[in-house]
Amino acid sequence: MAETRHTKVLIIGSGPAGYTAGVYAARAMLSPILVQGIEPGGQLTTTTEVENYPSFVEVQGPELMMKMEEHARAMGTEVIGDIITDLDTSTRPFIAKSDSGTVYTADAVILATGARAKWLGLESEEAFKGFGVSACATCDGFFYRGQEIVVVGGGNTAVEEALFLTNFASKVTLIHRRDELRAEKILQDRLMKNEKIETLWFHELEEVVGDDNPKGVTGVKVKHTQTGEISEVPCKGVFIAIGHAPANELVKDVLELHNGGYVQVTPGTTETSIPGIFAAGDLTDHKYRQAVTSAGMGCMAALDAERFLAEQE
Numbered sequence: 001m002a003e004t005r006h007t008k009v010l011i012i013g014s015g016p017a018g019y020t021a022g023v024y025a026a027r028a029m030l031s032p033i034l035v036q037g038i039e040p041g042g043q044l045t046t047t048t049e050v051e052n053y054p055s056f057v058e059v060q061g062p063e064l065m066m067k068m069e070e071h072a073r074a075m076g077t078e079v080i081g082d083i084i085t086d087l088d089t090s091t092r093p094f095i096a097k098s099d100s101g102t103v104y105t106a107d108a109v110i111l112a113t114g115a116r117a118k119w120l121g122l123e124s125e126e127a128f129k130g131f132g133v134s135a136c137a138t139c140d141g142f143f144y145r146g147q148e149i150v151v152v153g154g155g156n157t158a159v160e161e162a163l164f165l166t167n168f169a170s171k172v173t174l175i176h177r178r179d180e181l182r183a184e185k186i187l188q189d190r191l192m193k194n195e196k197i198e199t200l201w202f203h204e205l206e207e208v209v210g211d212d213n214p215k216g217v218t219g220v221k222v223k224h225t226q227t228g229e230i231s232e233v234p235c236k237g238v239f240i241a242i243g244h245a246p247a248n249e250l251v252k253d254v255l256e257l258h259n260g261g262y263v264q265v266t267p268g269t270t271e272t273s274i275p276g277i278f279a280a281g282d283l284t285d286h287k288y289r290q291a292v293t294s295a296g297m298g299c300m301a302a303l304d305a306e307r308f309l310a311e312q313e
C-alpha cells in the first residue's frame with residue numbers, strides 16, 4: 001500500500017533554490033521534506049567551473065551542489081530521491097503524488113523545479129538524440145575526442161559549452177542566428193581567443209544529417225538567415241544550447257504564469273496565485289536565472305512559508 005507522509009513544508013526541487021529553502025525552513029524548525037526530482041542538484045550538475053557564486057572563486061558545479069545538499073541535510077531537511085508526478089492544490093493540506101508511490105501531504109509547498117534545456121524541435125534532432133545530438137557538454141563531451149563538433153546558440157551556455165568542448169574536440173563550430181552574442185563579455189573574449197573555435201554568424205540549423213548503421217551524426221545542414229543559402233558542416237557531435245524553459249508541468253493549469261510559462265509571484269515575495277504555494281528560482285525568473293539569485297529566492301520562499309504557517313495557526 002502507498003505510504004503517506006505529512007510535512008509542514010514540502011520543497012519540490014533540489015537546485016540552489018530548493019536546497020536554500022531547505023536550510024532556512026529547517027532552521028525555522030519546520031522539518032521540511034525536499035524531493036529531489038530527476039536531476040538531483042539541478043542544472044549546475046551539468047556544468048564544470050562556476051566562477052560567480054560568492055565565496056568560491058571557482059568551484060565545479062556538481063561539487064557546489066553536493067555542498068548545498070550537505071548543508072540542507074545538516075540543518076535538518078529530509079532529502080528524498082523521488083519525483084513528484086502530480087500536485088493537487090485544491091485541497092488542504094496539499095497533496096503531492098510521487099513516482100515511488102509515496103503520497104506527500106503538506107501545509108505549504110515550495111516549488112523549486114527550475115528549468116530544462118530547450119530543443120529546436122526538428123525531426124532529425126529527435127532522431128539523433130543520444131546518437132550524436134546532446135544538450136549537455138559535460139555529460140557527453142568526452143565521447144567526441146579528436147572529432148569535430150557544432151554548438152548551436154549564442155548565450156552563456158552555448159559559449160561555455162563551446163569552450164569546454166575544445167578539451168576534447170579537434171574543432172568546434174558555434175552556430176548562431178545573429179552576429180551578436182548574449183553571453184557575458186568575459187566569455188566572449190575567451191571564445192574569440194580560442195583557436196579551436198570557429199563562429200558561424202547568421203546561421204540556423206536546418207537538419208542533422210547522419211547514418212543509420214551504425215547510427216550516428218555525420219554533419220549538419222545550416223541555412224544563412226539573411227540569404228537563405230544552405231550549406232553543410234561536417235561533425236560527429238551536435239550540442240544544442242539555446243536556453244531553458246521553466247519546468248512548470250505540475251502547476252501550469254492552476255497557477256498564474258508570465259513570459260510564456262514562468263510562475264508568477266507577487267513582486268518582492270515568492271507568493272503565487274494560490275495561498276500556501278510558493279515559487280522560487282528559475283521556475284519563476286525569466287530575467288536573471290543565476291544560481292545565486294535562485295538561492296536568494298529559496299531563502300525568501302522558506303521565510304514566506306514560515307510566516308504563512310504562523311498566520312494559519
Ligand code: FAD
Pocket residue numbers: 012013014015016017018035036037038039040041042043044046047049050051052053082083084085112113114115116157160247250280281282283289290291292294
Ligand atoms: P534547477 O537548478 O533547474 O533545479 C531544478 C530542480 O527541480 C532539479 O533538482 C530537478 O530534479 C527538480 N525537479 C523538477 N521537476 C521536479 C518534479 N516534478 N519533482 C521533483 N523535483 C523536480 N548560474 C550561475 O549563477 N553561474 C553559472 O556558472 C551557471 N552556469 C550554468 C551552466 C549551465 C550549463 C546551465 C544550464 C546553467 C547555468 N547557470 C549558472 C544557471 C543556474 O544553473 C540556474 O540559474 C540554477 O540552477 C537555477 O536553480 P533552481 O534551483 O531554480 O533550479
Ligand code: NAP
Pocket residue numbers: 052120152153154155156157158160177178180181182204241242243244287288289290
Ligand atoms: P539564453 O541566455 O536564453 O540564450 C539562448 C541563446 O540561444 C540565444 O543566443 C538565442 O539567440 C539562441 N536561441 C534561442 N532559441 C533559438 C532557436 N530556436 N534557434 C537558434 N538559436 C536560438 O540561454 P542560456 O545561454 O542557456 O542561459 C540561460 C540563463 O542561465 C541565463 O540567464 C544565463 O546567464 C545563465 N547562465 C549563466 C552562466 C554563467 O553565469 N556563467 C552560464 C550558463 C548560463 P538570440 O540571442 O538571437 O535570442
